[in-house]
Amino acid sequence: MNIGEIARRAGVSRSTVSYALSGKRPVAPGTRKRIQDVIDESGYRPNATARALKEGRTRTIGLVIPPAGNRLTHMQLDFVASVVDAAARADLDVLLSPSGGDHDRSFERLVSEGRVDGVILMEIRLEDARVGRLQEARLPFVGIGRTAGDEQMCWIDIDYAGLIQHTVRHLADLGHRRVALVNRSPELLAAGYGPAHRAREGFAAATAERGLDGVEVPCGDDARSGQECLEELLRAHPDLTAVTTINEAALPGIQRALDDAGLTVPYDFSVTGVAALPWAEDFRPPLTAADVPALDMGDKAVSLLVERIAVPLTPPRHILLAPPISLRSSTGAVPSHRLPDVVGRRG
Amino acid sequence: MNIGEIARRAGVSRSTVSYALSGKRPVAPGTRKRIQDVIDESGYRPNATARALKEGRTRTIGLVIPPAGNRLTHMQLDFVASVVDAAARADLDVLLSPSGGDHDRSFERLVSEGRVDGVILMEIRLEDARVGRLQEARLPFVGIGRTAGDEQMCWIDIDYAGLIQHTVRHLADLGHRRVALVNRSPELLAAGYGPAHRAREGFAAATAERGLDGVEVPCGDDARSGQECLEELLRAHPDLTAVTTINEAALPGIQRALDDAGLTVPYDFSVTGVAALPWAEDFRPPLTAADVPALDMGDKAVSLLVERIAVPLTPPRHILLAPPISLRSSTGAVPSHRLPDVVGRRG
DNA sequence: TTGTATGCGTTATCAA
DNA sequence: TTGATAACGCATACAA
Numbered sequence: 254m255n256i257g258e259i260a261r262r263a264g265v266s267r268s269t270v271s272y273a274l275s276g277k278r279p280v281a282p283g284t285r286k287r288i289q290d291v292i293d294e295s296g297y298r299p300n301a302t303a304r305a306l307k308e309g310r311t312r313t314i315g316l317v318i319p320p321a322g323n324r325l326t327h328m329q330l331d332f333v334a335s336v337v338d339a340a341a342r343a344d345l346d347v348l349l350s351p352s353g354g355d356h357d358r359s360f361e362r363l364v365s366e367g368r369v370d371g372v373i374l375m376e377i378r379l380e381d382a383r384v385g386r387l388q389e390a391r392l393p394f395v396g397i398g399r400t401a402g403d404e405q406m407c408w409i410d411i412d413y414a415g416l417i418q419h420t421v422r423h424l425a426d427l428g429h430r431r432v433a434l435v436n437r438s439p440e441l442l443a444a445g446y447g448p449a450h451r452a453r454e455g456f457a458a459a460t461a462e463r464g465l466d467g468v469e470v471p472c473g474d475d476a477r478s479g480q481e482c483l484e485e486l487l488r489a490h491p492d493l494t495a496v497t498t499i500n501e502a503a504l505p506g507i508q509r510a511l512d513d514a515g516l517t518v519p520y521d522f523s524v525t526g527v528a529a530l531p532w533a534e535d536f537r538p539p540l541t542a543a544d545v546p547a548l549d550m551g552d553k554a555v556s557l558l559v560e561r562i563a564v565p566l567t568p569p570r571h572i573l574l575a576p577p578i579s580l581r582s583s584t585g586a587v588p589s590h591r592l593p594d595v596v597g598r599r600g
Numbered sequence: 601m602n603i604g605e606i607a608r609r610a611g612v613s614r615s616t617v618s619y620a621l622s623g624k625r626p627v628a629p630g631t632r633k634r635i636q637d638v639i640d641e642s643g644y645r646p647n648a649t650a651r652a653l654k655e656g657r658t659r660t661i662g663l664v665i666p667p668a669g670n671r672l673t674h675m676q677l678d679f680v681a682s683v684v685d686a687a688a689r690a691d692l693d694v695l696l697s698p699s700g701g702d703h704d705r706s707f708e709r710l711v712s713e714g715r716v717d718g719v720i721l722m723e724i725r726l727e728d729a730r731v732g733r734l735q736e737a738r739l740p741f742v743g744i745g746r747t748a749g750d751e752q753m754c755w756i757d758i759d760y761a762g763l764i765q766h767t768v769r770h771l772a773d774l775g776h777r778r779v780a781l782v783n784r785s786p787e788l789l790a791a792g793y794g795p796a797h798r799a800r801e802g803f804a805a806a807t808a809e810r811g812l813d814g815v816e817v818p819c820g821d822d823a824r825s826g827q828e829c830l831e832e833l834l835r836a837h838p839d840l841t842a843v844t845t846i847n848e849a850a851l852p853g854i855q856r857a858l859d860d861a862g863l864t865v866p867y868d869f870s871v872t873g874v875a876a877l878p879w880a881e882d883f884r885p886p887l888t889a890a891d892v893p894a895l896d897m898g899d900k901a902v903s904l905l906v907e908r909i910a911v912p913l914t915p916p917r918h919i920l921l922a923p924p925i926s927l928r929s930s931t932g933a934v935p936s937h938r939l940p941d942v943v944g945r946r947g
Numbered sequence: 948t949t950g951t952a953t954g955c956g957t958t959a960t961c962a963a
Numbered sequence: 964t965t966g967a968t969a970a971c972g973c974a975t976a977c978a979a
Contacts, residue, residue, distance in 0.1 A: 284964080307957045341698055604972080653956065
């Protein structure tokens with residue numbers, strides 16, 4: 254069923270059907286009704302491919318996600334869902350491209366075959382060849398995260414450095430002297446993944462500022478790694494009284510390791526960090542943390558992209574989110590029996 | 601940059617460029633090289649939209665996922681990731697459509713605007729209007745799950761009825777007399793979600809077959825609901841010694857409720873069910889369960905769809921998966937102090 | 948071995 | 964108020 258067939262059945266020309274549909278030129282009421290009847294009866298809808306070819310735009314956006322190998326985190330998943338939803342609301346379709354490396358067939362199709370009007374790029378690294386590729390192709394795009402030289406691109410990101418800094422200050426205020434940062438995986442760090450590096454910076458800045466003993470460790474994105482990581486930390490640093498983390502998937506493991514070590518949160522040990530709400534609320538006791546507004550971010554990213562597609566030449570906009578830290582129950586004052594000087598007296 | 605521009609620069613006709621690219625007709629080595637040089641230099645790739653219009657196929661498949669409101673389960677997430685990966689391997693793009701209800705704009709676009717060559721439909725309900733819609737549109741599709749009258753469609757599903765039956769028999773063999781099924785959410789049950797209903801059937805069949813006292817409860821898809829659900833179960837049925845479940849997201853909550861009640865798995869209480877591997881392995885102790893091969897399913901679904909797109913008129917194929925139940929450490933014999941007769945003697 | 952011409956289904960310009 | 968027609972970029976049948 255195509256526009257020609259509708260036109261034939263309604264006894265008009267194809268252009269009249271097109272105009273009746275688009276409303277871009279007046280159509281006599283009688284004619285309009287005849288056409289509408291035929292359309293209702295046949296369930297006709299204009300072919301998206303032909304329309305895209307003619308109009309020069311696809312009404313589709315690309316979403317570049319990390320490949321399946323690396324399991325998506327809760328936060329990333331929420332983000333994908335919210336992007337798809339926001340796009341649907343704007344009558345845009347979403348084409349998925351799993352691509353991490355640089356020479357990825359799916360990504361290349363996306364940027365050079367004109368399948369999409371714009372791209373949302375997830376899990377950007379500090380140095381990211383895909384950014385250059387998109388700029389070179391003059392394809393509008395929005396990054397979730399930003400590269401090291403971030404001025405020339407449009408992005409939306411979370412201020413991991415600032416937030417981690419904030420959580421460390423909070424711990425310092427509570428009297429903690431030796432704290433750890435449980436970072437993302439060694440692989441992501443090696444790949445130059447922004448949040449992991451910026452969390453590290455924020456941690457270093459805050460521990461220096463407050464004169465704390467800080468120890469930073471990478472940790473796989475799963476419960477098991479979290480557990481091993483914390484067991485190792487407790488072994489290596491008996492005077493450790495608090496951790497902060499951006500690794501939400503490690504939280505259940507952190508919890509277990511603390512349980513197994515007989516440490517009760519927050520009386521014996523404090524935990525805080527940056528995490529998507531479900532992870533924070535599932536922690537026991539509920540985690541004092543900056544709640545990553547993943548659902549919100551998808552929405553904002555789509556808006557930003559839609560705007561950029563409409564007006565490509567405006568200077569790139571940046572949105573740096575610093576959600577407030579929700580004070581829940583997982584942080585507390587260092588208990589006297591674990592204070593450094595008390596530990597010292599033991600020996 | 602389009603094929604005409606390449607032709608002009610290489611000093612040949614457009615068809616020669618096209619044939620040089622497709623190899624569907626011999627091209628003189630010299631000519632071919634001239635063309636290739638121009639292409640390499642310009643980074644030209646044929647426009648996917650124009651090609652789709654001409655060829656009558658889009659090289660894109662649609663993936664209909666549950667809308668963002670309902671958070672995807674781990675299993676569904678793995679499934680999405682594996683579909684996208686399998687599609688990428690077959691040089692197919694994936695268009696996402698979040699749609700649960702019947703009158704969904706995004707879904708309608710998918711089926712009636714010719715944007716995709718075929719569709720993978722997730723979270724099918726026993727009565728599902730989308731199935732009829734796809735059949736009517738003569739669009740090849742594969743269901744993840746199946747409707748009540750499932751013969752006329754192509755699907756791949758997990759044998760929840762058989763697997764739950766199997767787990768209940770296992771519990772019966774261990775001596776358990778009162779067991780519970782922790783099902784999916786009340787909303788999904790009300791919506792006629794197949795796995796929930798089939799799990800119920802399998803549970804009913806197995807408890808009847810072995811003469812067990814079975815109690816079935818719906819439960820939200822999250823840790824909190826799992827905890828509340830099990831607390832309520834333990835309160836209402838003090839003689840309960842085992843649960844089986846298809847609600848993987850509830851497992852952490854089930855664990856917590858048992859911990860809080862001072863019940864040690866598997867000595868005081870047995871837990872089993874059907875779950876994606878990460879959930880089963882994160883349980884403490886590791887869960888005896890049927891491991892849902894979500895990654896495999898995505899792969900199979902794509903193959904099935906590709907085949908169906910190529911040969912649409914073959915009788916629909918069905919794949920019913922019954923993964924083996926991996927015996928881990930979460931089930932054990934009923935301890936004597938919790939046997940029904942002992943409980944009876946107390947009074 | 949290569950070039951010309953047609954059509955895929957639309958939208959939009961021009962003409963009536 | 965409407966119709967004929969060109970053009971979007973490509974693949975391919977037909978011609979040379």
